[in-house]
Amino acid sequence: MQPDEKPTPDETALAAAARAGDAEAFAELVRDARPKLMGFLHRMVGHPDEVDEIAQETLIRAWEKIGAFRGEARFSTWLIAIAGRIAVDRMRKAKRWRAEAQVAYANMCAASPDLSGEVMAAYEDPAFAYEVREHIAYCFTCVGRSLPPDELAALVLRDVTGLSAREAANALGISDSVLRHRLSAARQSMTDKFDGLCALVNKTGICHQCKGLRALAREDRKGSPLPDIAGFAERCAMVREAPPDGAMAPLHDLFWRRTAEMEEAGLGSPEPDSRCGEDDDGKEDTSATAGPPADEPDRGRL
Template sequence: MYTEPQLNTEFEKERPKLKSFLLRMTASVEDTEDLVQETYIKAHQKLSSFEGKSSLKTWLFAIASNLAKDLLRSKKRWPETVTDICREAALGNRDFLQNMMQVRMTSQQGNFEIKEHIAFCFACIGKSLPIEQQLALLLKEVYQFKVQEVAEILSVSEAMAKYYLHEARSKMISIFDKKCALINKEGACHQCTELNGIFNPKQKAQEEVMKIDMARMAQSKDKEELFDMRTKILQNLDPFNSGASELQLLHLQHNKKVMDNYLKET
């Protein structure tokens, strides 16, 4: 049986990953903070019944996943066109752009880097998936749980966990292949280079793009490999603690507000 000090130690160790995981599920800083706190409270309440059949880390992520599902189950999924909708809204909102520029100029965490936007874009598009698929994708491909552990977290069979993962990967690969200009030169979405031009006007966009392995190798790698390169970027970024975190969190707050209004009208 685990003790309260052991729980506290493990929880503090995993807190940054729990926070980034919940942010990528909810797209809300406020909801994330609440769910992290609720995760600890539930874990503390149920600690005496935890039998240790899985790791403490897996158990904590299972609690967090269930809380996220409860929150999101009543909400509409974001559409695949989320980036297009939010781009138009951002370009038409002068106050928002001014706030972003102010953060860019004054904050130590206000940098704009294309790799950060790739992670941001992944999280937004991921919210177009069914909840179980979104969870399976993040747990396996970003937080590197084994399929067996994903199945335990989601309380499903390994076969079902593999199905969720396959469907999520296939859908995301299809969306990125049609939209992302970093991979498909005919893709419609140039937001990474557009935003780089706004926030880093002295940088040459193509030079910045070519710093990204995924973009540099787009012609030599297949779609599955390129998708794995995307997830590798997310693995190495903490959206709450990076050189671009304040800028990207402000941007995410804007997108959530835009999508909340959009979904109310549809």
């Protein structure tokens, strides 16, 4: 069983000062906790605008309620608990995404010079590099948006953020048994969805986007080879390792904004029409140099 993370003596002192009204002490607590807060929100929500809005609302509520922070857990855990409840409330009111949202977006890109042009412009950014673990993490959250928000929160808190069972249950205001039920349901649902979707898991999976996007990158920007993902636990480990603000962040921000628009409007077919990452016979292209030359991108196969 994973132990609860206890506050450091310095954090305890800063928390006491913040409870007494010291805004600078509160700001220092936030600076230390912000990476964990933002990491949680990126994996829970994904969409950059929503992440920023929820983070801002979290900090406002935290300052308003700082007197209630007893310091029994890390300040970052307390912030994540506030953020988690805000995120769940917002996501309950929003339209749940299709598990195949990425496939639908790829189809729309393949049919639209404007959409595919946006993607290629992101590839041309000098700072861009393809990193497969970052894209696996993006996919995790995108597919996660098809889960009931309560189940997704349990999954992200335990399997990605790394809270103990007691911390996660307390953060969500539920019992240990309810947490276990939601976590089990979320793991099984995500396993089933990825088994049908992801070609890194199952050769019959309909989504080859990891391969297709890597093929579009310049040879010196392709990153590490595509991994074989043995199971859901291994996928979660990759998600934990991936930075939310890495080299692919601008491309993923574009994906989030366009996919959100399409899911809200119900656009795009979830059937794989774009053939992203497949060869001309409709089979997975296993060539190490798959894709067009760097100076001649094939925009029809995004």
